[in-house]
Amino acid sequence: MADLLVVGSVAFDTVRTPFGKADEVLGGSATYFSYAASFFTGVRLVAVVGADFPKAHLELLARRGVDLTGLQVADGPTFRWAGEYGYDLSEAKTLDTRLGVFADFRPTLPEPFRRTPFLFLANIDPDLQLNVLRKLERPRLCALDTMNFWIQGKREALQRVVAEVDALVVNDAEARMLTEEPNLVKAARRILGYGPRIVVIKRGEYGVLMATDGRFFFAPAFPLDSVYDPTGAGDTFAGGFMGALARAGTLDEAALRRAIVYGSVMASFTVEDFSLNRLLRLEPREIEERYHAFREMMRLEQ
């Protein structure tokens, strides 16, 4: 049963970090998201690739049970992104973006996809996000990601779709930019005022902050000896978060908090290697082990 629909990008990434380099490897928000979520629930993917996209990459997703009937193959090159990170790994410097077929992406939903209970609108044009959202028979939970490009360039369209989703999942810089409020606590409250009842703010190596109805929850990032490549960490987090929620079936505070930690668990694996390499060799047992390690690290009362 496919419970979770993601609309986003599938791409080739070229990434340079102080620890190595990866050329034209599998990337994209919908890729990281769906692969991570597939450990928890059935996933439906809506995206576009070019004719140059290798079948082998699609088979990686298909083997995880990801439903690819919403994946369009268009004439032209697949979306390509190139970036590099300095030693602190906290922010990517974009070296090159070639949208290719992604420039004219118009998500189309196969008929059965319209009745998917959980929806994640990854970082794409907010007009397209709203369009997808309105095509769905009211989902149980709809979450949205965005980026500085849309906050600055299409603020009104973005505000329209933000007002209609249940959850916003953004990083701290985006939360500050969207609200024009430097204090993250006030920024989170302001976003709750826009409509969403859940705000999730990703803070990289400092973990995640969730605000719901005046309550705050903090999860740390997993203490890793080595972080090789943060690319995809945010989308992997979102995949683990939404996947765990779909699996739980409930949306109370306890379920949301556990999902935040599952998201953090999945992201902590992604950054251990380039592209999806760590996820490709991930065992479900390792997910539960790391979840328990998180719980121990956060436990105040023994």
Add this chain to the structure above:
Amino acid sequence: MADLLVVGSVAFDTVRTPFGKADEVLGGSATYFSYAASFFTGVRLVAVVGADFPKAHLELLARRGVDLTGLQVADGPTFRWAGEYGYDLSEAKTLDTRLGVFADFRPTLPEPFRRTPFLFLANIDPDLQLNVLRKLERPRLCALDTMNFWIQGKREALQRVVAEVDALVVNDAEARMLTEEPNLVKAARRILGYGPRIVVIKRGEYGVLMATDGRFFFAPAFPLDSVYDPTGAGDTFAGGFMGALARAGTLDEAALRRAIVYGSVMASFTVEDFSLNRLLRLEPREIEERYHAFREMMRLEQ
């Protein structure tokens, strides 16, 4: 019963933040530490002030039961520090430091002080820290703070005293500088290898990380709507941490974790106003309320 001894500075601070300015107000590591700790246990203070130091300031500490028999009054001016913060409030830019009588500070311990079970060596010359430590009949727990000045200028002396204490309490930049290791997880492990069995790394608005015997614990910073002045937050944290440990009487992992949160609670009050102003109007009831709020924010299993 005075269970906790602190050796450090008492000073006048002049602080400028984007939200206001405070001139020649009460400050200093031993001041923030002892005032915060006094909510939990009896405190003995060893420091030096000049003849220019107002009695009213001392009475603030005396009224909290702080034992001032180890406070020296020397000829000359009291230590003065001036600094300013930008909008992110994460790091102070020092504008002026006038050591005054602090330059020749030689801590002397009244005889009864030698049998104090908990000792905090605030940020002073590591040779003086070692000297104090050796004068004590083996305390139950000795913790030490330091700063970049000593890490760069007196590394060998610092390593000697670090090897003899139970706990190191530093900020993230200091932990990285001391170990020459950018990864904070590896840095914490390396410090455990130097001798201490407890490493506490303060990360400002991102909270605190504690490493003990291969276990990690994370506490967030309290989500505040307004931070006015971070001066003294680290020393206040240490005062709450050590005070809560002295009050608990046990040093197991559960007690250490609760003490980390009490330290975070106290620091969250200090930053709400300039100098010790917020602590001066603090009610014990507020401490417990905020501790419970922390517990709720960190609770994974409901």
